[in-house]
Amino acid sequence: MDRLVLGKRLRHFRTEAGLTLEQLGNQVGVVASQLSLIENGKREPKLTFIQAIARALDIDPGELLNTEAPDRRSELEIELERAQSTPGYEQLNLPRIKSPRSLNDDTLESLIGLHRELARRTRAAATTSEEARRANTSIRMKMQELDNYLPDIEQIATELMQRIGHTVGAVTHRDVAILAEILGFTLIFVDDLPQNTRSITDLENGRIYLPPTSIPGGHGLRSLALQAMAHRVLGHSEPRSYAQFLEQRLQINYFAAACLLPEERAVEYLQQAKRDRNLAIEDLRDAFGVTHEAAAHRFTNLATRHLDLRVHHYRTDGAGTLVRGYENDGLPFPMDEGGAIEGELLCAKWGGRTAFNRQNRTSEFYQFTDTPNGTFWTSVQTGDAELGPFAIACGVRFDDARWFRGRDTHVRKRSTCPDESCCRSAAPALRERWEGKAWPSARMHQHVLSPLPTGTFPGVDDTSMYEFLSKHAPEV
Structure with missing residues (x-):
């Protein structure tokens, strides 16, 4: 039960009944100080005691257990109490303000308004790109x-x-x-x-x-x-x-x-494909009429639980930057010191990048990649979207490739990333020829200087949303 709301409702009905704390305490067999602790939300009474109080006040016990504040004043008092109990407020080392009846409603509204703004600014400050990562x-x-x-x-x-x-x-x-x-x-x-x-x-x-x-x-x-x-x-x-x-x-x-790929039917389909040694993301995609990325992601939901396969899945943009990824098979994603992978540059030897080197990108691309964590097989589908080309990759460790179509590929690359000599350093001859003799004009990624979207629903302008709803709402 919500002790603050219960306390306010108890005080509300006690006051309506014209009883003091002492008078009500005498009727239920407790001292006034115990009732005061309950009314102030500092003690949670047992259900039997709530029933005794309800009988004394001639109300249904459900009235005390209702989760809504009994009136606007109580609602304000509860919000102030909760605001002053947050870790952020306690760190300020400011005194807690009580809300006696002598504190008028306007003052209470102002205090709560300040707390709301403090909370909003705290959330906005915390919503940095680092926090999001x-x-x-x-x-x-x-x-x-x-x-x-x-x-x-x-x-x-x-x-x-x-x-x-x-x-x-x-x-x-x-x-x-x-x-x-x-x-x-x-x-x-x-x-x-x-x-x-x-x-x-x-x-x-x-x-x-x-x-x-x-x-x-x-x-x-x-x-x-x-x-x-x-x-x-x-x-x-x-x-x-x-x-x-x-x-x-x-x-x-x-x-x-x-919903689009129901568990029972999707698992039945995938288990049969595994028995046939013919697992393929493109087949799952076509069988259920979804996008390739949806099929790949759904495959990762079901593969470990139902197929006993540990897998990896990721999406990159045309430059090889990781947009999102998941693995439980040990694929060594590049990551920053905090463990974040979004925005990191994928090794140029991985399938999510080499797939762009083909002339014909309409078909599925398969590749084995040797890494410091072992050898992995990956299936890659490339495509084009509004923001440019992208690649969707899904794969498994070497031993599990035997269950997939495309396991007979002869494409195999060796990646030693994060070793700089793998793909991040130019060949010595190229470096010697051009170092200090070139000055590129770098393309600025749009997200570099953009603040992270803030607000209740990040990135959404409330005014535009409310105007849209008013325009389309049915007439009353």
């Missing part, structure tokens, strides 16, 4: 421990897909629309979504606004709709930190993938 690294390490498998979300997705009667074939747009209806939503396609939003959910009117066509970069409309629904299905609240925002993004992406 730390949060992302923490999530990646957590998923590595879990073998990239979240059973609770798998169960929720399975039950929902059974509920709409989906059994075979790719999940259709109609299937997604039916699921939305069951969850109390209507899907509406518009061409004026605010910038930096992939969808907007009107919680008041039960509407999910989506773009009329797929957003560049592989985000299909079915996936976008499922991700939007996932916030309600998974019980998300507004993120209070960038780390929580990233965690929620991971969960909604996982939920969408678990």
